[in-house]
Amino acid sequence: MERLLGKPWIWSFAGAAVVFGVTIAFTGGRGAGGMLSATLSLAVFTVIVGVAQMFVITLGPGNVDLSLPANIGLASAIAMKVMAGDDAMVPVGIAAAIAGGVAIGLANYLLIRALRIPPIIATLSASFIIQSIDISYGRGLQIKPPPGFADLTSLQVGGVSVLAVVTLIFTIGAGVVLSRTIYGRSVLAIGQNPRAAWLAGVPVERIRCLTYILAGALGGLNGALLAGYFRGASIDIGNEYLLASIAVVVIGGTSVSGGRANVPGLWGAALFLVFLQVMLNTFGTDAGPRLVLTGLVIIAVIVAAGARRKFGGARRPATDRQALEAADAHSGTS
């Protein structure tokens, strides 16, 4: 139990359980099963972008991909156009969406590297351009996804979304990649100390490039899947994933200053966020208060996580500022 409570990801699952419990108490137990399976299907999309953002954020301070929403929007349009409503073209459509994402990831990295600008600005400028490409490319796009693909994205076996199971296996894979492969360990090493990683022979720039491409590819895949699930592409289909992708990474216990990632936490945090929306919908809250509450709850959770990190157990590595202050105190006494 002690060890379980020490896991950073347990809190996000606990939060999800609390929100779900409150909702069920409100409805008197009705619709619990339906709510669970709907939440699971929706959480999949948040988890996929969460994995993308987690790899990028783990690269260290300043690394973040703000182009994911634009990327998802463009990929949804590409997938629908390439599939053109034909089930036989589904694999090609998904491949095209992923290829678009790879190109975006590569462009992001080249901007960061060639212009030597912070990733936030590079991915932001890229997202401006991607948005315009999407507006112009997807103008008046009203193509429905192929029926087989649409059914596949919402297929359930015994109330459990098949896509969720596949994504679960994928996230386990991502966890293994992160902790057991050379690539994953390099990402962690760069996040902990890029100079030390470079001195130890890690090809820092190649790993960074691969990571931005990976994030772009996952964004592209997510766009295709979302277009299938919501029965069509749209420019703002990815908008909510800007906050969601960063929030699940932070709430899920991944270190914002890089070097420490947490895969199980992504699921807990994604379920928490979707349950929160389901709960506010069930309460019949209007759009205004619903937005206010969503924002406040996310901030509250992040503050709670921050407070635990700062004032909680001493075994956790100190944050940048704590290290700074500690160094300060030390130099003051000597």
Added chain:
Amino acid sequence: MSFASVVPSPGSLAQGRRLLRTALPAISLVLILAGIAWMNPRAISYLGFNLMLNLAIPIALATIAQMFVITINDLDLSIGFFVSFVGCVTAVWLADQPELGIAMLLGGILIYAAVGALVYVFDLPSIVVTLGMSFVWQGLAIMVLPKPGGHASEWLHRLMTFHTPFVPFPVIAALVIAGVVHVGLMRSSYGAILRGAGGNAAAISRAGWSLLKAKIVAFALAGFFGVLSGLSLIGLTTAGDPNIGAGYTLLSIAGVILGGGEFVGGRVSPVGAVVGALTLALASSSLLSFMRIPPDWQVGANGAILIIVLAARALISRREA
């Protein structure tokens, strides 16, 4: 006889490049203006500037707000919806119930200050906290004004559409904003502390200044300029809309960076930020429409300008190094 007059010394060469780098925002603005003048000479007139730069004032004010947050190494992703919120409060209450309206706007600034304190005390990533706040402001804006409507106070509308002699009002307003903030941030002693809090927090704290206070002041100033941005926007449009400022978050960040600001280290420039905002406002609307480029590419043009200017800056800095 010396060669100094013939061969520039390395020192003066580096200085020249630094000067070039500082002048880059102004050069971009002049290039955009030259493009507009070339395509439509009539736009370069009193009336033309009034029309083209009208909406640049709220953008410039939002950019200044963002600049204060960037000064202390944070980023405000909520400024756009905060401007929307201010706009809705202004359109609904400020004209008819000024006390309530003013109280709400002051409350908004206080919440901004509280966010600054929160970010510092719990050592939180500002992008996540302000992203959360963007939901809060958007929700509040919708609660205040569910559908576009309301009306601006008479004085506000008169002020924003004021016809100054000889020089168009937006130009004067831009000069005043840039001048006031420049004196406050670059020339005052507390301005130096604020920039120091971004440049070398440990040194500032060791010198006995409160970093908590610096964060609170920077965020409160961002809230204050966000309020000014929303007020000026409603003075121009005369009606509120919960989505009116949605695009300002990204525009304001782009404006600060275009104006020569850096993300870390407290290196910002108020004059540059205003010039950056004007450049973006001119390029994304006037220049494109004169070039007959469809509005689809408006956002993309902002991205492209950002990339071109940053590429030029990288080129200059690389030679400098």
